[in-house]
Amino acid sequence: MAANTETRGRVAITIAMCFLAALLEGYDIQAFGIAAPKLVAALRLNPAEQGWAASAAMIGLAFGAFIGGKLADAVGRRPVLLMSVALFGVGALWTATSGSYLALLPARFATGLGFGGAYPVLIAIAAEVSAPSRRSAVTCALFCGMPTGGSMVSLFANIAGEQLDWRTIFIVGGALPIAIVPLLWFFLAETRPAHDDSADAKLLPALFGDGRGMATVLLASASFLALVVLYLILNWLPSLVVAKGHLSSEGAAASFWFNAISVPGALLLGFLADLAGARRALVLAYSTVLISLYFLGAAQSVIVIIIWSGLVGLFTPGITFVLYGLAPALYPVKVRAAASGVIVGVGRLGTIAGPLLAGQLRQMGWSAGSVIDAMLPIVLVGGVCAITLTSRFRAAAAVTQAA
Numbered sequence: 042m043a044a045n046t047e048t049r050g051r052v053a054i055t056i057a058m059c060f061l062a063a064l065l066e067g068y069d070i071q072a073f074g075i076a077a078p079k080l081v082a083a084l085r086l087n088p089a090e091q092g093w094a095a096s097a098a099m100i101g102l103a104f105g106a107f108i109g110g111k112l113a114d115a116v117g118r119r120p121v122l123l124m125s126v127a128l129f130g131v132g133a134l135w136t137a138t139s140g141s142y143l144a145l146l147p148a149r150f151a152t153g154l155g156f157g158g159a160y161p162v163l164i165a166i167a168a169e170v171s172a173p174s175r176r177s178a179v180t181c182a183l184f185c186g187m188p189t190g191g192s193m194v195s196l197f198a199n200i201a202g203e204q205l206d207w208r209t210i211f212i213v214g215g216a217l218p219i220a221i222v223p224l225l226w227f228f229l230a231e232t233r234p235a236h237d238d239s240a241d242a243k244l245l246p247a248l249f250g251d252g253r254g255m256a257t258v259l260l261a262s263a264s265f266l267a268l269v270v271l272y273l274i275l276n277w278l279p280s281l282v283v284a285k286g287h288l289s290s291e292g293a294a295a296s297f298w299f300n301a302i303s304v305p306g307a308l309l310l311g312f313l314a315d316l317a318g319a320r321r322a323l324v325l326a327y328s329t330v331l332i333s334l335y336f337l338g339a340a341q342s343v344i345v346i347i348i349w350s351g352l353v354g355l356f357t358p359g360i361t362f363v364l365y366g367l368a369p370a371l372y373p374v375k376v377r378a379a380a381s382g383v384i385v386g387v388g389r390l391g392t393i394a395g396p397l398l399a400g401q402l403r404q405m406g407w408s409a410g411s412v413i414d415a416m417l418p419i420v421l422v423g424g425v426c427a428i429t430l431t432s433r434f435r436a437a438a439a440v441t442q443a444a
Contacts, residue, residue, distance in 0.1 A: 051230050052170045056179070058229040059163050060186040061221060062126050066159055067190025067300075069133050069152060069214040073098065074276040075198045075296060076207035078289040081280070083207065090142050092400015095276040097146045098132075098153035099392035105157020106389055110382015113162045119231045122162045123222055129155025130218030137211035155218075157389065161382035168369030174315060177322075180366035181311025181359060188303040188358050191275065195297030202290050244379050253371055257384070259430035260368060264388025266423030267360045270330070270416050273395035274299065274357065281399075281409040282346060291343045298347050299354035307359035314363050320431035322363060326356035327424035331417060338413035361388075364427065 073080075073095055081091050105125070113121045132152025139145040163183060171179035194214065198205055248257045278299060279292030313322040330353060337349035365381075372380035402412050 054228055055166065055170055055230045056183055058225055059122075059166055059183050062122060062159060062218075062225065063163060063184055063186030064190040064193070065126070065186075065214075065218045065221065066129060066156055067187030068194045069129050069190075069218070070098075070156060070187065071191035071194050071275055071296065071300065072133065072210050072214045073136075073149070074279055075194050075293055076210045077276070077280050078283050078292060079205075079207040084139070084142055084145065086142055088400050088403035090400075091280070092397045092404075094142065094145050094149055095272075095396035095400070096393045097149035098156065099272060099389060099396065101150040101153025101155075102157035102160070102392055103153075103386050103389040105154040106160050106382050106386035107157075108154075108382075109158030110161035110165075110379045110385070112158075113165060113382070114379045117231050118162045118166055119225075119229050122159055122166075122229065123225050125155045125158030125162065126218045126225060127155070127222050128152075128158065130215045130222075131155075132215070133211045133218070134215030137208040137215065157386070160385045160389075161379075164365050164368060164381045164385070167366070176370070177314035177319065177363055177366040178308075178311040181307045181314075181362040184358070184362040184365065185304045185307050188300040188307065188354070191300035192297055192304070195293050195300055198293040199290055199297055203288065244383070248372070248380055248383060256371055256430060259426050260364060260371070261384055261387040263423050263426040263430055264361065264364050264384060265391040265394075266419050266426065267357075267364065268388050268391030269395040269398065269419050270334075270391075270423070271357050271361060271395070272392040273399050273412075273416060274353065276396040277399040277412070278350065281412060282343075284403075284409040285341060285346065287343050287346070291347075294343075295347050295350040298351035299357075301354070302351040303354040303356075303358045306355035307362050310356055310359035310363055311366065314366065318431070319363055319367060320428060323360065323424070323427045323431065326360050326363070327420060327427065329356050330360070331420050331424070334413060334416055334420065338410040360423075360427070364388075367430070 077091060077095070080086075086094065109121050109125060129152050132148055132150075132155055135148035135151060136145065139148050164180070167180040167183045168176060194210060197213070198210065248254075275296075278296050279289060282292035282295050283289055310322050310326055313325070333349055333352040333355070337346065337353055340346045340349050365385075368381050368384050398415070399412050402415060407415075
């Protein structure tokens with residue numbers, strides 16, 4: 042009994058440390074979108090340059106996910122997560138010192154490398170400390186740190202009001218991750234299994250062998266499309282609210298409710314995925330997002346915009362978390378972080394495409410409502426990929442468990 046209590050305690054501490062890392066990553070991911078209205082004015086960026094500045098972090102994130110996943114399998118989850126958290130903290134401080142578009146791009150890229158390195162580690166840890174019957178719920182609970190962090194920066198900006206300097210947002214977002222590195226060092230347990238020196242050679246067969254190929258393609262595609270929508274909203278919602286004629290603080294309020302409502306929404310979705318199956322949970326989630334986006338695009342008054350922003354946020358991040366919860370069961374344990382890193386890396390191309398898409402559409406003269414409407418077919422196609430994946434998932438995961 043004492044041993045079981047001690048094990049549960051270690052698991053709880055590990056999840057708490059990962060949640061804290063995810064929370065601060067969520068703060069820094071949302072920070073650019075919240076700071077954007079003032080940052081863009083201060084650095085005199087056009088909409089296309091704003092899109093590239095937002096996507097520079099996501100390009101770094103995609104690279105970081107590939108590299109971080111492989112490193113986590115080779116040297117351990119703990120050191121890679123520590124390095125990643127420190128890196129996105131340094132990147133946020135670097136962003137705060139940027140005085141031009143050209144100076145901003147490498148700062149955002151470095152921040153993204155830290156974001157990306159953390160993702161596959163968090164996915165692997167969630168899988169390794171949770172029972173299979175609770176994997177979706179644990180993954181969603183852990184990753185709820187991200188929208189919680191996004192809510193924090195949105196609330197901070199909304200309370201501070203129009204006088205808040207955009208650089209302050211990034212200074213806070215840089216100092217806090219660096220400050221928690223010692224906590225992670227002392228309290229985060231290592232969950233990596235013994236390293237297999239031949240793991241690199243087994244990565245491609247793990248992704249595409251034994252009937253897993255189609256499941257891998259569908260999972261990567263669904264992740265990509267879900268993240269196009271999520272990161273377009275995270276990086277552009279405040280600016281789109283301003284484009285509809287409202288204040289930047291009101292854009293921050295819309296972003297706050299998007300993030301705040303996503304926390305209980307993600308927990309609910311993870312619970313439903315474990316209780317009723319991922320298929321039913323994802324049908325509910327995609328249907329809700331599709332309807333909410335349609336009404337958000339048409340909304341004009343700030344109250345209506347905030348209401349629909351919250352409803353869009355209810356399940357948008359949770360979709361990604363449920364997909365992350367499916368990934369570990371598909372792949373052998375010795376290449377789990379590397380395989381998850383590949384899925385995250387490919388999916389994270391959507392985090393690049395989303396902000397760029399919004400920037401290009403705005404540069405072409407599209408209204409804020411039209412940019413939001415452009416996400417509707419993306420959600421629809423992503424939903425088809427995700428629902429099709431769930432019909433193939435059980436057979437592919439069974440092959441992995443039997444191997």
